[in-house]
Amino acid sequence: MKHFISKTSSDEAFVLFHGTGGNEFSLLFLTGELNPHANIISFIGSVATGTHRRYFAPLIDGKIQIEDFNARVDEFLNDWHSLDLNYNKITFIGYSNGANFIQGIIEKDPDIANEIILLHPQNSGFNIKNPGRINRILITTGANDPLVVPGNILSLKNNLSQTFHNVKLIITDGQHGVDDEEVLAIKNWYDNK
Template sequence: MTEADGYVFREHDGPEGAPTLFVFHGTGGDENQLFDLARQLAPSARIIAPRGDVSEMGALRFFRRTGEGVYDMDDLALRTGRMAAFMKAQVGDGPVYGLGYSNGANILASVMLSDPGIVTAAVLMHPLIPWAPSDLPGLKGRKVLITAGRRDPMSPAETTQALADYFAAQGAEAKLFWHEGGHEIAQAELGAVQRFLTEL
């Protein structure tokens, strides 16, 4: 484990010029939750998996909330800025990708909405962005895969669809993959993520 800019993180080195893949865990996870999965999905990438620095009754997160689906927007802005600075400090010579699940998808999306120049491609698994983002020309050409469950009680289908539509409207290459379950990660979903990352 390493610590930099206030974040504890786990890292796997890649060859020179390899893409850097930032991996963000869900609520209650840590830097280990998706690390091995990321190595399987992107074996040639450099992997950086930060640990969320907010505790919600002992469960690690990347920003505070006041209720289910109700974000502390001031804290989100603060943590987004910190995460963006951390990511910029860690990037190498290759392209920069992001993969996040649930709360991790939300902080990744928030970084993209605040500083679209950092990440060139992102996988957002079961995100929830419960507001209407402003138009952002800097997202043009970015590649985004959103995966979700049609019966997800934490990330409603209509909100997920709205986020995918938003990215497409900004000129991003947005793809949306549905499975028929809820907030869990389905095997078919992982297949879609693998194809997306391989095509990059």
Template sequence: MIHYYRKGTAPRTFVLFHGTGGTEEDLVSIGTMLDPEAHILSLRGEVNENGMNRFFKRVAEGVFDEEDLKMRAERILKEIEELLARYELKDTALHSAGYSNGANMIAGMLYLHGDVFQKSILFHPMVPLKSGPALSLNSAEVFIGAGINDPIVPYENTTQLMQELSRQGAFVTMKTYEMGHRLTLEEVEDAKAWYSAP
């Protein structure tokens, strides 16, 4: 898997997942804002949709290919494990951040594989799987940034995601914004404040 790695100075690793059409470099500056001392491991989605990189296939706008999502979630987890070993990061705390399609990929991994990340920051996500989360998320903390007037992700869908994660034991904080599907500085700063809180 194509990826970007930057060595950090703290025992924390941030795994970053871009949105549709992005690359492994898109969220590096945001990851640095969230935690300047963490190791950065930023991934590029392997699905090509009309020239745009994605982490899993979809049938239509807002309609996911759930079997493809399941297959790729497992593949990405194995890839992360290999990269952690390669860069000698296995003993670091593992966190994640993603935007849109990348946030949906993280949510899918939480649904399918439990609390694989200690802290996850999901910018404009939606429910990844109709079946809901399968495992306990008692050790997971999740920040969700939602657009109250997001034309791509219905607000009710993101609220459902928050409820389903919470029901499985995750500690979820959700904040809403009025800039549609755009990721704003305010949203990143709120995520940083959440992430940095003791």
């Protein structure tokens, strides 16, 4: 899977997964707010829907095409483990399609990161039973997001809370996008260790 890396002298890294139609630079504005000195590894979705990039095939009748999805997660994990990475703190950040992809990744490899930030995800029914080394998870959405059903995201928070001790859900007034209010809420969560 193609990726872009920005190396610094920091022992912290952000690993980024854009939303449908995004690119490797889509979430840089957020990492700059959280820690502008951190290393960045940004993965580019390898599935095309028209001109839009995604991490896995589009849903059919609201459901993930599980064989394709698992193959994409395995491809990512193979690529990830071939990288020479040595960071004390790794935070995975995904938006929409990227956030859903992260859920499949941590189901298979919960030792991959220390913290997870899921921006506007869906509850796709992943069965994550092992907390691995993940210390905390943040889930965000906008109250007016037409793609994220409130009951669905609350169910995701409840499901993750059965495995992880520190799961927080933040709902702002926004829509399907990360606005200034949401960035501030994420930064407050991130800084409050």
